Amino acid sequence: MLKDLFNKKQKRKYATIPSEQAKKDIPEGLMVKCKQCGTILYKKELEKNLKVCANCGYHFPLTAGERIQMIVDEGTFVEYDKAITSKDPLEFPEYQERLESTMDKTGLNEAVVTGEAQIEGLPVVIGVMDSRFIMASMGSVVGEKITRAIESAIVNKRPFILFSASGGARMQEGILSLMQMGKTSAALSQLDRQGGLFISVLTHPTYGGVSASFASLGDYNIAEPQALIGFAGRRVIEQTIRQKLPDDFQTAEFQLNHGQLDMVVKRALLRERLATILDIHAS
Ligand SMILES: [Zn+2]
Incomplete structure (x- = not known):
């Protein structure tokens, strides 16, 4: 209830900002507008604040590179399987072109980056999905890279951490x-049987085949605030069951209250929290 009022207030406050004139005055590339509250933010300040809006706490999406930089000890990340790229086995219309243009645009070869690193001196295997790459949908390369990363965690006896953000399976x-x-779930089951640790960090948005497989299988399932997490989207469910869903449906906070998550952790505290969990299990 209180939260509803707060949101409405914010909308009123910023609805008129920026004016058309103000918009023209904003130098290109220097400022960004918060998607949630509309506040105009200095790009540099936003980056210093780990891409979290200082006004409303909205967590902007991160690239895989930004996430890795934010989480692991400097200079410790060694990437796995960078060169693997997807084929087009079904000759799906325009898929090959889309893969190529996305590679050019993002500088990535696929929607997940995997490797090994250290967090506060503790060794881990880490994977980070990047939603700029075809909504970080899971095709055969994403599944293969994640599976290989899990296998490396098993062989090298390192904990596995995966940051998910995905529209689901790659149609x-x-x-x-x-x-x-x-495949990924079977590999995680193997890791579990060997006594390995898996921390799943769900970021906005995590849906479909990804939320229905590895992203929900963590020994710890952690999410960033307000991240939307679900299988089917709100519209599909509402149309199917012909009922209106609550406003906070599928938010991280909703999932936490319904037992689907272990914790919701602000981005600023995430590295520290991961280090604490790793430390507990290391000893
Ligand atoms: Zn904001």
């Missing part, structure tokens, strides 16, 4: 995409 790869759900 352009059909069944080959769906089978990655089983």
Whole structure:
């Protein structure tokens, strides 16, 4: 209730900002507008604040590179399997072109970056999904890279941390995409049987085949504030059950209250929290 009032107030306060004139005065590339509250933020200040809006706490999406830089000890990240790229086994219309243009635009070869690193001196295997790459949908390469990362965690006896952000399975790869759900889950089960630790960090948005497989299988399932997490989206569910869903449906806070998550952690505290968990399990 209190939260509703707060949000409405913010909307009123910033609805008229910026004016058309103010918009023209904002130098290109220097400022960004918060998607949630509309506040105009200095890009440099926003970056210093780990890309969290200083006014409303909205967590802007991060690239895989930004996330890795934020979480691991400087200079410790060694990337795995960088060169693997997707094929187009179904000859799906425009898929090959889309892969190529996305590679050019993002400088990534696929939607997940994996490797090993240290956090506060503790060794880990880490994977980070990047939603700029076809909504970080899971095709055969995403599934393969995650599976190999888990296998490395098993062999090297390191904890595995995965930051998910995904629209779900990659429809352009059909069944080959769906089978990655089983493959990654089986690898995690192997890690579990060997006594390994898996920390899943769900970031905005995590949906579909990703939330229904590895992202929900953490020994710890952690999310960033207000991240939307679910299987099907709100509209699909509302149309199916012909009922209105609560406003906070599928938010991290909603999932926490319904037992689907272990904790919701602000970005500024995330590295420290991960280090604490790693430390507990290391000893
Ligand atoms: Zn904001």
